[in-house]
Amino acid sequence: MPRLETASSLPDDVVTAVRAMAGGAREHDGIEALGEQTLLWLTDPHAPVTHVVAWGAPPPGQVEAADAVVGYAQVDLGGPTTTPASAELVVAPEQRRRGVGRALLDAATAVARDAGGRDVVVWAHGDLPGARGLARSAGLGITRELWQMARPLTVADAEGDPPTPPEGVTIRPFVVGRDEDAWVAVNARAFASHPEQGRLTRADLEAREREPWFDAADLLLAERDGRLVASVWMKVEPGASAGELYALGVDPDEQGTGLGRFLTGLVVRHLAAQGLARAELYVEGDNEPAVRTYARAGFTQSRLDVQYGADPHGSAPGAAAHASSGS
Incomplete structure (x- = not known):
């Protein structure tokens, strides 16, 4: 032993x-x-x-x-x-x-x-x-599923008409040293019920800013009247052929406005324009609205991560960030 x-x-x-x-x-x-x-x-x-x-x-x-x-x-x-x-x-x-x-x-x-x-x-x-x-x-059973979804990227994805944002919404890249607190606040609201993503602090964000893959141009902020209402973050590892939709969060007050659908389309265009061959993302398996949004954008399930814990059928006691929120 x-x-x-x-x-x-x-x-x-x-x-x-x-x-x-x-x-x-x-x-x-x-x-x-x-x-x-x-x-x-x-x-x-x-x-x-x-x-x-x-x-x-x-x-x-x-x-x-x-x-x-x-x-x-x-x-x-x-x-x-x-x-x-x-x-x-x-x-x-x-x-x-x-x-x-x-x-x-x-x-x-x-x-x-x-x-x-x-x-x-x-x-x-x-x-x-x-x-x-x-x-x-x-004696553990599956208590949670995290899906990886993916789709191929083509030249047409990069060169087609850009998606149209909801009325009154503007997009700009994240500015290091200025936007951290606003991003953390909206991320916490968007993922209030998510056990990992919703807990991210400014220190967690700054730790990722120091990673070799971080590029502020890949973290896009959606604003309405100068107020941050959503963001979409993409992760591209150096030398990789695939890019990840790392986190997409929409303020609950903006749910149902089409922001999530618009930002997903923006991700496909943004990653395709970098010459990448594939786009990937992770989403909770029971987040049906998000799964539908990604499926409409051409993503299909490509991998399954699971969490094991106390058997949901009650046969034994328990032993035991990537995310998306928006529509």
Whole structure:
């Protein structure tokens, strides 16, 4: 069994080891095990999380004097204490089927229980067979679905007539150092019921501004009479052939005005004009209005991420940002 350590912050060498292990898992599985926010929180001493590191023997042929990082879990203890804590975990590919995943899951459960008796839900990106097996062994069921939707981009998408904004709405790019507070306020209103996106702070926004993919020209603000009423944020990793509709948020007072539909069309044109081959987005599976909006814009489901927690059918106790809002 692995040796587990629990901490509120991690030293630099452990962060490096966790990132390397997560990168190896992504290459092996073809999909990431740890989401963007989880990776950002690895180095944030103020993050509302607990880190669980699993140590074990290094891979065969690797000579090291000490144990190596063989698994990692992060437990997000932010959000209302009446809701489950959220966790992500990853196990080095060569260390799987040795009890590391179950040990991390049990440790995450204990962390949540100690934080006010909370349950915990666990993300499984891509819902791979190993994740399904671990969840089944712990008596967990799917409690939430996050869809990736995608569509190809063509020259016609870039060169066609631009979408027409709702009457009285103007569009401009985000200005770093000036628009942060207004964006955070509208994002919080647009995603008031979203467990991750609605919690983003100015510090979270500024952390993303420091990422190599950030470009203020890819964060478009919709204003009415000089007041921010919606935004759409696109993410294009350096050298990527696909661009992501990273977050689309519409102030609740503007719901039903067609802003979401207009901004979705703007995304398609904006990404196609950069010569990208594909547009992607993430949306809650039960957000039917948003799913319909994206389907009308040519997006279809291309991947499924799920959250496992207390079995919705009641067979066992619980063990356990990308978003869109608007129409």
